[in-house]
Amino acid sequence: MATSIVVENCTKEFTLYYHRTMKAMATAAVRRQPLRERFTALNDISFTVEQGESVGLMGLNGSGKSTLLTLINGVMTPDKGKVLTRGRIAGLIATGAGFHPQMTGRENLFLNGAILGMSKNELNRKFDEIVEFADIGRFLDTPVSHYSSGMYARLGFAIAIHVDADIFLADEVLAVGDKPFKQKCVTKMQEIRQQGTTIFYVSHAAASVRSMCDRVLCLESGHLNFDGPVDEGIRYLQYDEAEEGLEATIDAELGADI
Amino acid sequence: MARAANKRQGAQTDEKGRRKNAAKRARALADRKADAMPVAPTMTGPQLDRHVDAELVSPSPKGGLKEVLANPYLLGLITKRFLAAQYAASVLGLMWSYVQPALRFLTYFMLMSLLRVHDGMPNFALHLFVGMVAVHYFSETWGGATRSIWQNRPLVLKMRVPRETFPVAAMIVAAVHTFPQVVILTIAAISVGWKPDFAAFGYGGLGLLLLMVFSAALGLLFSALNAMYKDFQNIVTTLMQFMHFLVPMIYPFSMIYRLRIDHPVMYEIYMANPVTQAVLMFQRFFWYPTIENADTKMPWCGHLKGNPEAFANCHIPVEFPPDMLVRGLITLAVSFVLLWLAQRIFKKFETKFPERL
Ligand SMILES: Nc1ncnc2c1ncn2[C@@H]1O[C@H](COP(=O)(O)OP(=O)(O)OP(=O)(O)O)[C@@H](O)[C@H]1O
Ligand SMILES: [Mg+2]
Numbered sequence: 001m002a003t004s005i006v007v008e009n010c011t012k013e014f015t016l017y018y019h020r021t022m023k024a025m026a027t028a029a030v031r032r033q034p035l036r037e038r039f040t041a042l043n044d045i046s047f048t049v050e051q052g053e054s055v056g057l058m059g060l061n062g063s064g065k066s067t068l069l070t071l072i073n074g075v076m077t078p079d080k081g082k083v084l085t086r087g088r089i090a091g092l093i094a095t096g097a098g099f100h101p102q103m104t105g106r107e108n109l110f111l112n113g114a115i116l117g118m119s120k121n122e123l124n125r126k127f128d129e130i131v132e133f134a135d136i137g138r139f140l141d142t143p144v145s146h147y148s149s150g151m152y153a154r155l156g157f158a159i160a161i162h163v164d165a166d167i168f169l170a171d172e173v174l175a176v177g178d179k180p181f182k183q184k185c186v187t188k189m190q191e192i193r194q195q196g197t198t199i200f201y202v203s204h205a206a207a208s209v210r211s212m213c214d215r216v217l218c219l220e221s222g223h224l225n226f227d228g229p230v231d232e233g234i235r236y237l238q239y240d241e242a243e244e245g246l247e248a249t250i251d252a253e254l255g256a257d258i
Numbered sequence: 259m260a261r262a263a264n265k266r267q268g269a270q271t272d273e274k275g276r277r278k279n280a281a282k283r284a285r286a287l288a289d290r291k292a293d294a295m296p297v298a299p300t301m302t303g304p305q306l307d308r309h310v311d312a313e314l315v316s317p318s319p320k321g322g323l324k325e326v327l328a329n330p331y332l333l334g335l336i337t338k339r340f341l342a343a344q345y346a347a348s349v350l351g352l353m354w355s356y357v358q359p360a361l362r363f364l365t366y367f368m369l370m371s372l373l374r375v376h377d378g379m380p381n382f383a384l385h386l387f388v389g390m391v392a393v394h395y396f397s398e399t400w401g402g403a404t405r406s407i408w409q410n411r412p413l414v415l416k417m418r419v420p421r422e423t424f425p426v427a428a429m430i431v432a433a434v435h436t437f438p439q440v441v442i443l444t445i446a447a448i449s450v451g452w453k454p455d456f457a458a459f460g461y462g463g464l465g466l467l468l469l470m471v472f473s474a475a476l477g478l479l480f481s482a483l484n485a486m487y488k489d490f491q492n493i494v495t496t497l498m499q500f501m502h503f504l505v506p507m508i509y510p511f512s513m514i515y516r517l518r519i520d521h522p523v524m525y526e527i528y529m530a531n532p533v534t535q536a537v538l539m540f541q542r543f544f545w546y547p548t549i550e551n552a553d554t555k556m557p558w559c560g561h562l563k564g565n566p567e568a569f570a571n572c573h574i575p576v577e578f579p580p581d582m583l584v585r586g587l588i589t590l591a592v593s594f595v596l597l598w599l600a601q602r603i604f605k606k607f608e609t610k611f612p613e614r615l
Contacts (some may be wrong), residue, residue: 002309002310003314004310006314015610015613015615017346017614023274039280046270049505050306051310052305052306052307060280060283060284060287063288070612072317073287073418074316074317074318074319074418075318075415075416075417075418075612076318076609077316077318077609081318082568083316083317083318084314084315084316084317085314085315085316085317086310086312086313086314086315087310087312087319088312089418092607093416098412098413098416098417099408099412099413100339100412100413101412102343103339103342107339107342110335110341111332111335111413112417113484114329114332114335115329115332115413115417115418115419116417119331120331145541158591166308166310166312172294174295175291175294175295179296182295182296183296183298186295186296186297186298187298189298189466190298190299190300191301191304193300193301194301194303194305194306194307195308196305196306196307196308203291203294203295204287204288204290205288205292205293205294205295206288206292207292207297208283208294208295210297211298211299211300212300213299220271220274220275220276220277220280221271221275221276221277222275223274223276223535224276224277225274225276234288236284237280237281237284237583238281238284238288239281239285240281242281251437
């Protein structure tokens, strides 16, 4: 099988600017406060993913999961190292799709689809299917700024999943949807997984990751500390070596879950 | 560096980035989010082997104007969005982009008539109009492109789209807005007997190219700068206030040309402005051919009426810079270099957009 994603020694740093206005900057300079600071969100990360693999990405809040997805997605570029991908990429990252607040859902659907690489014909063909999946009713023709966060995620996910991507990225965004919709989404994701799409799935819900993924990557403060089978990954994340005593109960629990 | 950031966050991490209490936190998080996502059973049957017919490449857009033009459908959608956004909440819609220029035109025309600046200048209204159209295009392009990245930050931050698409769409919008003015201008010129010769077309084309390339370079550069520091859109607005006085439209070029003897440096600076040169070339294209006819020549050449040959060789004392063509070509070359540089700088800043927007 072909390699789908290569991440090689990737480092991503953010510059945190504390002062946005000239005046604030001047005051800070006088008081000898730092004007900015570098912050390493991802630290020398390397891994490869084969086409068709389904990878779970886990870690605490702020560990760099969304940042890693944006690098794979191509919205950001790494400061060091390189990211290579094969084929079309779609998905939902961080706080939802790139919608324009003043545009209606319909306009955003077309714009978003075009950005994700769909042609005009493809979009017209899939339009009904997408709208049906999103199921936002008459809100389709109101500006998305009036949407609830759930509706926002619905439309975003519906577009992304219908792109026929080779790589699909799903960040936690779906967590805002209601139960039936989430169920519909994971079922659909299993479907594209079956069709050989590479999947990157971010979730804190262990059971969901276990059912969706064949492999887990664990990020901790920007370090990739675990890369391997799902159960081992979850165990790595949730239990220290110091907590040996717990292991037995955990194993029993994990066993019961499966 | 990471250490410093961690200290600020108040978190203790070991050298592998594992936080103190990481396991406990992870368990708590997993507990809280246990129901965040439901479970769907893995499908039965063997997974299909998806054959992807593509190379392993960097997922980020290559960038550059070339990639923007490679996806005309997307560019069209974004351009339409720009147009819609400008008139989203206005009743008269597109009309507004004509009311303001029309009023300004009338103001200048009346003011200059009162001041008698254009005494002896035939078809002054056309002279003024040509300049205003050119400056209008320039300011719409520069200003629109400068704001474009900032205005579209939801898309810039979330989607992988060549970021140059936004300034380019702004430039197309500027052209769309200017086009009806060009039509009116053409009708006006024809109505006063416009008969352009080959040279006029040459100058017109060169002027258009010069104006487009130069404003594209400025637009691209400032769109990136404005994403970093929002002050730039105000700087552009301020600079544009002076533009009407920096090009020869409310006063004849001969006035400037006379000054070159006493102030050669100032003259060179004035002439270095590509917009000035473009305006001159457009006047050579639209306005000059309308004044070179028998009627307008009468006040100056009437005494030669008896001698047709001498009358034909007699010209109204309208001046264009003698080196207009050479200077124009050089400026065009410089503008192309500027455009290339602007693309380079844009690319460099682009990686910083996500943190600055
Ligand atoms: N644009 C940005 N500018 C500055 N810092 C950023 C930016 N984006 C992310 N960060 C920082 O990078 C770190 C990693 O963020 P990221 O969003 O990748 O975390 P995450 O693992 O997705 O967390 P969560 O589980 O909460 O979604 C955070 O500390 C965050 O503050
Ligand atoms: Mg995240």
